[in-house]
Amino acid sequence: MSDSKPITENEIDDKGIMAGVEKLSPEKIERVINEVITAETGAKLKVYVDTCVHCGLCSEGCHYFISRDRDPKFSPAGKVKQTLWEIMRKRGRVSPEFIKNAAVVAYTQCNLCKRCAMYCPFGIDIAYVMSVMRRICHKLGVVPLYIQDTAHSHSVTANQMWVKDDEWIDTLMWQEEEARDEVSNLRIPLDVEGSDTFYSVIGPEPKYRAQLIYQAAMIMEAAGESWTMPSSPGWDNSDMCMYTGDYEMMERLKKVHFEAAIRLKAKRIVMGECGHAFRSVYDMGNRALGWKMPPIPIIHAIEYYHEIFSKEKIKIKKKFDRPVTLHDPCNIVRGRGLHHMAREVVNATCKTFIEMTPNCEHNYCCGAGGGVINCGPPFKNERVESSKAKAEQLFAAKAKGAEVVIAPCHNCHGGLEDIIHHYGIDMELKFLGDIIYEIMEIPE
Amino acid sequence: MHDIYSLVTGPLAWLSFALFLGGSIFRFTSLYRLAQKKDSAVFEYMSLRYALRSIAHWLTPFATRNMRLNPAMTVVTFAFHICLFIAPLFLFAHVILIQESFGFHFPTLPNAVADILSIIVVLSCLFFAGRRMFLPEVKYLTTWVDIAILVAVAAPFFTGFWVYHQWAGFQTMTLVHIFSGELMIAIIPFTKLFHMFLFPFIRGYIGSEFGNVRMAKDW
Numbered sequence: 282m283s284d285s286k287p288i289t290e291n292e293i294d295d296k297g298i299m300a301g302v303e304k305l306s307p308e309k310i311e312r313v314i315n316e317v318i319t320a321e322t323g324a325k326l327k328v329y330v331d332t333c334v335h336c337g338l339c340s341e342g343c344h345y346f347i348s349r350d351r352d353p354k355f356s357p358a359g360k361v362k363q364t365l366w367e368i369m370r371k372r373g374r375v376s377p378e379f380i381k382n383a384a385v386v387a388y389t390q391c392n393l394c395k396r397c398a399m400y401c402p403f404g405i406d407i408a409y410v411m412s413v414m415r416r417i418c419h420k421l422g423v424v425p426l427y428i429q430d431t432a433h434s435h436s437v438t439a440n441q442m443w444v445k446d447d448e449w450i451d452t453l454m455w456q457e458e459e460a461r462d463e464v465s466n467l468r469i470p471l472d473v474e475g476s477d478t479f480y481s482v483i484g485p486e487p488k489y490r491a492q493l494i495y496q497a498a499m500i501m502e503a504a505g506e507s508w509t510m511p512s513s514p515g516w517d518n519s520d521m522c523m524y525t526g527d528y529e530m531m532e533r534l535k536k537v538h539f540e541a542a543i544r545l546k547a548k549r550i551v552m553g554e555c556g557h558a559f560r561s562v563y564d565m566g567n568r569a570l571g572w573k574m575p576p577i578p579i580i581h582a583i584e585y586y587h588e589i590f591s592k593e594k595i596k597i598k599k600k601f602d603r604p605v606t607l608h609d610p611c612n613i614v615r616g617r618g619l620h621h622m623a624r625e626v627v628n629a630t631c632k633t634f635i636e637m638t639p640n641c642e643h644n645y646c647c648g649a650g651g652g653v654i655n656c657g658p659p660f661k662n663e664r665v666e667s668s669k670a671k672a673e674q675l676f677a678a679k680a681k682g683a684e685v686v687i688a689p690c691h692n693c694h695g696g697l698e699d700i701i702h703h704y705g706i707d708m709e710l711k712f713l714g715d716i717i718y719e720i721m722e723i724p725e
Numbered sequence: 726m727h728d729i730y731s732l733v734t735g736p737l738a739w740l741s742f743a744l745f746l747g748g749s750i751f752r753f754t755s756l757y758r759l760a761q762k763k764d765s766a767v768f769e770y771m772s773l774r775y776a777l778r779s780i781a782h783w784l785t786p787f788a789t790r791n792m793r794l795n796p797a798m799t800v801v802t803f804a805f806h807i808c809l810f811i812a813p814l815f816l817f818a819h820v821i822l823i824q825e826s827f828g829f830h831f832p833t834l835p836n837a838v839a840d841i842l843s844i845i846v847v848l849s850c851l852f853f854a855g856r857r858m859f860l861p862e863v864k865y866l867t868t869w870v871d872i873a874i875l876v877a878v879a880a881p882f883f884t885g886f887w888v889y890h891q892w893a894g895f896q897t898m899t900l901v902h903i904f905s906g907e908l909m910i911a912i913i914p915f916t917k918l919f920h921m922f923l924f925p926f927i928r929g930y931i932g933s934e935f936g937n938v939r940m941a942k943d944w
Contacts, residue, residue, distance in 0.1 A: 323763025404931030618940030
């Protein structure tokens with residue numbers, strides 16, 4: 282907590298943004314903006330910006346707006362006003378100062394959660410407009426330092442966390458060894474050709490949360506899954522380049538990931554509990570590569586858990602007995618409608634399930650999504666303050682008796698952890714995998 | 726006076742219709758061409774079923790969460806849009822004009838009803854203007870063009886009401902009424918009023934994305 286610094290409107294304490302802005306000139310801004318607008322956008326952006334009737338009805342859709350005492354600057358259309366409206370109106374003739382503010386708005390004041398698209402009467406996709414702004418900022422070299430660092434890591438290592446090739450294999454072997462204390466013949470199968478399941482995770486799993494790989498291996502073992510992980514790059518399904526606006530790198534990352542699974546002749550990819558990675562493989566990355574749908578069947582962990590419970594591939598000792606509530610992550614709920622399956626898995630594994638409201642498609646974002654948490658300490662205080670609505674939602678679920686928050690997404694974990702800590706909510710956070718591992722019968 | 730009357734009911738009327746039709750066709754075709762060239766993915770993901778599902782929800786009062794969160798706005802918006810179309814199209818005086826000019830006739834509204842519908846339109850515009858002036862999140866977004874459009878929409882109804890009741894200067898007001906109506910029609914393709922044609926496409930696209938790809942509701 283001590284490393285986080287508050288920011289004010291006039292003082293932006295981010296070296297990435299500041300260094301980028303210093304190198305800008307009005308000519309460069311105009312040239313880059315017009316390149317992006319003419320080469321990369323079309324009728325969609327034009328129609329969105331031209332059609333918005335400034336009714337303000339999208340405001341209710343945004344947790345920033347609600348959390349920041351209904352400050353108009355934080356309403357979805359208010360953010361478009363500070364970015365693309367002005368840019369389109371002035372045909373790119375905006376100042377470096379304008380770009381500085383626009384970068385802060387686009388990268389740190391919007392989680393790209395698409396909730397506002399469900400509140401705008403026209404269904405204008407403001408997350409798309411913010412993504413265009415990020416794309417412009419990326420091409421101008423004005424990107425928050427911390428998220429740019431993860432993008433650099435993607436460029437160098439094809440994973441988000443600077444994990445070296447040998448460290449990856451070493452981590453898997455370490456987790457396999459640990460798990461063998463419980464199940465003596467357990468394997469984390471590497472590079473097995475023709476498996477049913479290619480399991481991929483995000484960079485932070487081997488880096489910080491290696492026990493999740495352990496748990497996944499136990500679940501796969503218990504379910505009798507024929508599975509594998511790759512020993513070389515392609516194991517990381519995460520994608521911060523998608524959020525910085527570096528679409529060229531996004532394409533390369535997705536290609537490496539899809540091709541790793543295809544090279545091993547896997548029948549499908551199963552992903553760990555991550556939301557943004559799902560958006561990247563199912564929505565943005567595959568499309569950028571020209572695939573209408575992913576080139577190989579790909580399912581999120583929730584779908585996998587749902588499968589093993591509905592096909593009774595796994596036995597449980599007894600249901601998890603502390604009351605739980607469920608956080609619906611944007612990218613797999615508004616991105617894939619997995620809220621029904623998630624509830625079925627929760628009901629199959631937990632004794633008492635308490636809904637938080639609003640829920641399902643209308644759930645509030647954790648505040649971390651869209652790469653906002655990845656913008657790091659300079660924006661942390663503002664991010665947590667902008668999650669007051671989420672905190673109130675959690676307090677309400679707690680008042681109904683919920684002790685544990687299940688969040689089947691890594692970014693949500695990061696965001697909710699900060700909210701729980703900052704607002705003193707005293708709830709425990711878990712992945713669905715944590716619950717399943719805790720209650721399942723360990724195979725012999 | 727008579728010359729001006731001839732002007733507004735003759736050439737200006739035709740000019741207004743021409744601008745409306747020509748402008749709308751131009752904007753449509755240019756946007757369609759641009760979309761084909763640059764947003765071909767939009768066509769790939771369009772789904773008639775889910776587009777209609779979304780449009781139906783957003784055209785049904787209180788069928789969406791946001792409409793329930795803003796009951797006053799919902800009632801006013803629906804009343805406004807319905808009256809905006811019904812009042813001028815089925816007004817007795819307009820139907821007579823159409824019959825005299827083009828020879829076909831369709832049902833008319835009782836004058837008292839048309840009167841009420843016009844009042845609803847004007848009051849709705851006042852409500853919208855009030856939102857623009859007093860609601861911070863709307864005020865922040867409001868430009869002079871937004872206010873001008875509200876005036877342009879309210880004017881034909883306000884002046885029509887004036888003329889029907891034959892208040893002072895109603896003859897001059899008749900000219901203002903006709904001109905303001907023509908102006909409103911003519912600016913549709915060139916302003917945010919064009920949302921009347923774009924609504925089904927924007928809504929339909931996000932409805933298709935949500936329904937067909939994201940398997941989620943968008944209301």
